[in-house]
Amino acid sequence: MATPRKNEKKTDAVKAASSEPDLGFTGESSWQYEPSLEGTDHLRFEKKYELFIGGRWVAPKSKKYFPTINPATEEPIAEVAEANAEDVDAAVRSARTAYDKIWSKLRPAERAKYLYRIARAMQEKARDLAIVETMDGGKPIKESRDFDVPTASAHFFYHAGWADKLDLAFHGRPYRPLGVAGQIIPWNFPLLMAAWKIAPALACGNTVVLKPAETTPLTALLLAKIFEEIELPPGVVNIVTGAGATGAALVAHSDVNKIAFTGSTDVGKRIQGAIAGSGKRLTLELGGKAANIVFADAPLDQAVEGIVNGIFFNQGHVCCAGSRLLVEESVHDLVVRKLRDRIATMRVGNPLDKNTDLGAINSKMQLEKIRGLVAAGEAEGAERWSSPCALPKKGFFFPPTFFTNVAQASRIAHEEIFGPVLSILTFRTPDEAVEKANNTMYGLSAGVWTDKGSKSFWMAQRLQAGVVWANTFNKFDPSSPFGGYKESGFGREGGRQGLSSYVEVG
Numbered sequence: 001m002a003t004p005r006k007n008e009k010k011t012d013a014v015k016a017a018s019s020e021p022d023l024g025f026t027g028e029s030s031w032q033y034e035p036s037l038e039g040t041d042h043l044r045f046e047k048k049y050e051l052f053i054g055g056r057w058v059a060p061k062s063k064k065y066f067p068t069i070n071p072a073t074e075e076p077i078a079e080v081a082e083a084n085a086e087d088v089d090a091a092v093r094s095a096r097t098a099y100d101k102i103w104s105k106l107r108p109a110e111r112a113k114y115l116y117r118i119a120r121a122m123q124e125k126a127r128d129l130a131i132v133e134t135m136d137g138g139k140p141i142k143e144s145r146d147f148d149v150p151t152a153s154a155h156f157f158y159h160a161g162w163a164d165k166l167d168l169a170f171h172g173r174p175y176r177p178l179g180v181a182g183q184i185i186p187w188n189f190p191l192l193m194a195a196w197k198i199a200p201a202l203a204c205g206n207t208v209v210l211k212p213a214e215t216t217p218l219t220a221l222l223l224a225k226i227f228e229e230i231e232l233p234p235g236v237v238n239i240v241t242g243a244g245a246t247g248a249a250l251v252a253h254s255d256v257n258k259i260a261f262t263g264s265t266d267v268g269k270r271i272q273g274a275i276a277g278s279g280k281r282l283t284l285e286l287g288g289k290a291a292n293i294v295f296a297d298a299p300l301d302q303a304v305e306g307i308v309n310g311i312f313f314n315q316g317h318v319c320c321a322g323s324r325l326l327v328e329e330s331v332h333d334l335v336v337r338k339l340r341d342r343i344a345t346m347r348v349g350n351p352l353d354k355n356t357d358l359g360a361i362n363s364k365m366q367l368e369k370i371r372g373l374v375a376a377g378e379a380e381g382a383e384r385w386s387s388p389c390a391l392p393k394k395g396f397f398f399p400p401t402f403f404t405n406v407a408q409a410s411r412i413a414h415e416e417i418f419g420p421v422l423s424i425l426t427f428r429t430p431d432e433a434v435e436k437a438n439n440t441m442y443g444l445s446a447g448v449w450t451d452k453g454s455k456s457f458w459m460a461q462r463l464q465a466g467v468v469w470a471n472t473f474n475k476f477d478p479s480s481p482f483g484g485y486k487e488s489g490f491g492r493e494g495g496r497q498g499l500s501s502y503v504e505v506g
């Protein structure tokens with residue numbers, strides 16, 4: 001017999017709804033994996049990382065540095081320069097000079113060569129990039145190794161291909177680059193977000209000042225070392241590390257032509273307000289509260305894998321995470337039972353272990369936010385189930401968790417938790433599924449699980465989401481545009497559509 005777990009109300013309905021025999025699976029691992037740690041001894045971190053401006057490493061005029069820590073151990077990795085408004089000004093001036101004197105004058109095929117070189121150098125350094133991404137941000141090594149780094153280099157390859165074919169991109173209309181792009185990125189996919197931003201900007205002939213997130217600056221700085229190594233002309237990309245004030249200084253700078261921002265809806269709104277009337281172009285990639293919709297006719301075991309991938313990938317630190325599960329009422333209990341047993345097998349722990357499924361939460365602040373919203377869910381009467389897995393004593397960890405009996409109006413059904421926490425709701429008809437899925441201020445992504453292709457298309461036409469996955473979730477490709485509806489932002493990244501964010505079309 002399955003043993004009841006913490007917080008679990010074992011109802012007869014759960015058993016009764018299942019046509020499958022209860023095999024007495026307890027969820028405890030039937031075997032323990034031996035540790036399989038990725039080696040880090042060969043890595044040499046610098047004690048202090050400076051700003052990358054004009055192709056050189058320069059000390060910040062602010063004279064300030066901040067520590068970046070490993071969220072799995074809470075130990076500092078290095079000190080990183082904090083750019084103030086003067087430093088940001090130096091970076092923008094260097095990007096302007098590089099734009100005027102070099103990058104805008106370069107033949108497109110020459111720009112392409114640089115992008116190919118960056119992509120190839122990223123492949124050569126893939127292992128170190130993955131390890132540093134995992135140490136600085138907490139994500140499992142198997143994700144940074146198999147997803148973040150290869151997808152990031154794929155973005156450079158893809159945009160290298162476009163650089164000398166832009167004549168074909170805008171239906172034959174003339175185009176010109178915008179100039180200097182100020183780019184601000186979050187901590188959940190630090191290297192990948194840098195690639196999403198830098199690759200199309202450079203391909204289209206712009207120069208860049210990039211501000212990584214305070215908690216995850218290191219892979220952007222390693223990328224700067226790649227720029228040095230492949231001899232990207234000085235000033236074409238400048239990296240200014242720091243916190244929110246550094247980003248705000250970049251937004252406020254009068255000589256920036258375009259701001260590309262990925263982050264929270266709150267900060268996105270503030271940025272939009274700050275640049276109103278300035279003539280700066282803007283794209284915003286903001287938050288999400290995606291619905292993963294499972295019909296009774298779906299291949300349910302496959303759907304369970306998709307739900308798990310949708311919400312627990314990268315500890316749920318994913319803007320397009322399938323954080324709301326809408327399941328057809330007739331299969332609710334069965335899906336919940338399958339999900340519970342599947343989640344109980346997931347390994348949470350050292351992100352550098354190749355068997356780890358869920359690594360560390362990115363920061364203490366984010367862990368507190370997750371805890372707060374989970375407590376709100378319990379207080380509002382939803383039923384919580386958390387995996388009984390053991391958590392490491394040090395570091396910021398949270399067990400994979402889901403809520404059943406979630407009221408539509410509750411905070412956990414509306415607010416972005418940005419952690420490994422799933423809210424489960426039910427529906428009876430496709431119309432009701434659409435209505436509930438769209439009942440959010442966000443509109444970044446959605447998933448539909450059904451055996452009927454016609455039903456997927458019917459749903460996709462009605463879901464207000466930038467991306468709709470059918471019988472899969474969280475799949476990305478550089479050729480596929482990504483972006484939001486409603487308060488998830490505007491503009492697209494990736495694909496031909498993403499290029500238009502970096503040019504003025506005549």
Ligand code: NAP
Pocket residue numbers: 184185186187188189211212213214215242243244245246247248249251262263264265267268270271284285286287288318319320416418444484488489
């Ligand atoms: P955030 O607080 O909005 O921060 C994003 C970036 O903006 C960081 O580099 C941050 O710096 C900087 N920043 C903060 N205040 C600023 C200001 N006033 N002016 C200019 N820049 C400022 O978001 P986050 O908590 O790091 O990231 C999580 C959020 O990003 C979630 O809401 C998630 O959904 C969203 N996200 C969306 C996408 C997408 O493609 N739609 C992708 C990934 C993440 P510091 O962090 O250094 O303070």
Ligand code: MG
Pocket residue numbers: 068069070071135136137215216217
């Ligand atoms: Mg860090």
